[in-house]
Amino acid sequence: MNSEQITAFLQEHWNWVTLIIGAVLLIGSIMNWNWLCDPTG
Numbered sequence: 123m124n125s126e127q128i129t130a131f132l133q134e135h136w137n138w139v140t141l142i143i144g145a146v147l148l149i150g151s152i153m154n155w156n157w158l159c160d161p162t163g
Contacts, residue, residue: 123131132139150158 147158
């Protein structure tokens with residue numbers, strides 16, 4: 123996939139992409155993942 127195809131996909135399915143990112147962040151905060159919850163890295 124080149125950048126034009128990726129951009130077209132994201133423009134077409136932005137709501138699903140946003141939902142998936144939100145779910146990953148929610149699960150990560152519940153599970154206390156270090157890469158998400160540790161501000162010092």
